[in-house]
Every structure is written in structure tokens, then in C-alpha cells.
Amino acid sequence: MANVLTVEHLTKKFAGLTAVNDLSFTMKERTIHSLIGPNGSGKSTTINMCTGSLPITSGTVKYRDEIISGRVLHEVASRNIGRTFQNLKLFGSMTVEENLMVGMQAQMKDGILKFLVSPASAKAEEKRANERAMEVLDYIGMYKYRNETVANLAYGQQKLTELGRSIMTAPKLLFLDEPAAGLNPSERVEFVKILLKVFDDGIDLFLIEHNMDVVMNISNYITVINFGSKIAEGTPKEIQNNDEVIAAYLGS
Numbered sequence: 001m002a003n004v005l006t007v008e009h010l011t012k013k014f015a016g017l018t019a020v021n022d023l024s025f026t027m028k029e030r031t032i033h034s035l036i037g038p039n040g041s042g043k044s045t046t047i048n049m050c051t052g053s054l055p056i057t058s059g060t061v062k063y064r065d066e067i068i069s070g071r072v073l074h075e076v077a078s079r080n081i082g083r084t085f086q087n088l089k090l091f092g093s094m095t096v097e098e099n100l101m102v103g104m105q106a107q108m109k110d111g112i113l114k115f116l117v118s119p120a121s122a123k124a125e126e127k128r129a130n131e132r133a134m135e136v137l138d139y140i141g142m143y144k145y146r147n148e149t150v151a152n153l154a155y156g157q158q159k160l161t162e163l164g165r166s167i168m169t170a171p172k173l174l175f176l177d178e179p180a181a182g183l184n185p186s187e188r189v190e191f192v193k194i195l196l197k198v199f200d201d202g203i204d205l206f207l208i209e210h211n212m213d214v215v216m217n218i219s220n221y222i223t224v225i226n227f228g229s230k231i232a233e234g235t236p237k238e239i240q241n242n243d244e245v246i247a248a249y250l251g252s
């Protein structure tokens with residue numbers, strides 16, 4: 001299987017702090033690849049660099065055969081790469097449906113330009129976005145909540161809404177930053193089911209997740225970092241029995 005993601009010597013320095021330190025790993029096509037590590041170990045920073053949300057200090061990120069590091073968010077998104085954020089970035093006062101549509105428009109870099117040039121084609125695009133939103137809402141089991149204001153939804157439904165927004169553009173690779181955090185056990189089971197459906201339908205998943213049951217059950221491969229550096233990688237079985245990984249978690 002081909003590599004979908006090749007990260008080489010990735011480093012991020014914030015003033016006085018090396019958040020990600022010379023990190024290298026590869027992610028294979030058709031896998032769920034998890035990135036785990038104690039709080040503050042550099043997981044979100046890694047995703048932020050891979051998706052163009054945060055400038056990198058040094059190193060490279062390749063999506064398939066193309067170097068994507070150095071590109072900005074919408075350029076990465078236009079390469080069929082999607083993401084969710086650790087802290088929800090939904091518009092609380094808008095409906096579920098509107099949040100999904102905004103997600104799509106935000107990824108269409110020329111959306112505003114198109115509107116200026118041709119209001120008619122912008123209208124057609126909006127119609128397409130709306131049809132896609134209905135399709136996605138049905139897919140994630142949120143269709144009946146489409147007209148609810150996001151702020152009024154249960155947290156689990158908000159997390160699902162964000163997942164829905166991230167698949168609006170039908171990405172091939174999806175980065176998920178703690179998508180199941182804060183969910184209760186039954187919401188979590190439901191969420192994982194939907195994640196697996198998304199994966200089975202052809203979207204490769206790069207996952208940050210704290211719940212070890214979830215990680216060990218659904219990952220094909222795991223990269224473990226601590227203080228920004230890789231300390232282990234392997235299958236769930238290999239990681240579960242790795243002394244350095246256990247020590248890192250006990251020390252945190």
C-alpha cells in the first residue's frame with residue numbers, strides 16, 4: 001500500500017519551547033493511524049502543521065507524492081484533506097445545516113470571487129452545498145437535527161456535527177483531533193461506529209484520541225510521542241506492551 005502521509009524531521013518551536021521535535025513517521029493508505037501521547041506532548045501541533053493551520057519550523061510533510069508543508073489551510077484542503085479541531089469550531093448560533101454549508105464554502109477558496117463574478121453560479125453552488133449537507137446529515141444520523149441551533153444540541157451531537165462538516169468535501173484523508181473527547185460511553189460507541197463507516201467508505205483516518213479502548217480497538221498503526229519526540233510506533237499490540245509508552249503515561 002502507498003503512503004498517504006510522510007512526515008520527515010517535523011519540528012515546531014514556540015518561543016523557548018520545542019513542541020514537536022524532529023518527528024518522522026509514515027501513514028499507509030487504507031489505515032486508521034493514531035497519534036497518542038500524554039497531554040502537551042505535541043499531538044495537536046503536529047496535526048496543525050500537517051494541515052497548514054500552523055507554520056512549521058522545519059521538516060517536511062508529504063501527502064502521497066506531493067510536499068504540502070509550506071502550504072496554507074485552503075491549499076491543503078483542496079487536496080482532499082479534511083480535519084476537525086480539538087476545540088469545536090462550530091457556529092453556535094447557526095443551525096446544524098448552516099454549519100455544514102459554511103464548512104464547504106470555507107474550503108472553496110474562490111467562493112467569494114465567484115460570487116462577485118457570477119451570482120448565478122454562486123447560487124448553483126449553494127444549492128449543491130445544500131444537497132450535500134442533506135446527504136451528510138443523513139449519513140451521520142443527524143438529519144432530524146438539521147434545523148436545530150448548534151448551541152442547543154447535546155455535546156455528542158455537536159461533535160457529530162463537526163465530523164459532518166469535515167466530510168462535506170468528501171476528503172480522502174481526514175485528521176481528527178480528539179473527536180470523541182467528552183462523549184459519554186454510549187455516545188462514544190455510536191461515534192466510533194460512524195467513524196468506522198467513514199473509514200470503510202474510503203476515507204483514511206489520522207486520529208488523535210485519548211480513550212485507549214478506542215485507540216486500541218480501531219487503529220491499524222500507532223505513533224507515540226512524548227515531549228514532542230517519537231518514543232514508539234507499531235500495532236496496537238506492540239504499543240500496549242511497550243515499557244517506554246507505559247512509563248510516559250504513568251509519568252504524566
Ligand code: ADP
Pocket residue numbers: 014015017019037038039040041042043044045046
Ligand atoms: P497535545 O495536543 O499533545 O496535548 P499540543 O500540541 O497542544 O499538545 O501542545 C504541545 C506543547 O506546545 C504544549 O506545551 C503547549 O503548551 C505548547 N503550545 C501549543 N500551542 C502553542 C502556541 N500557539 N504557543 C505557544 N505554545 C504552544
Ligand code: MG
Pocket residue numbers: 043044045086
Ligand atoms: Mg491536543
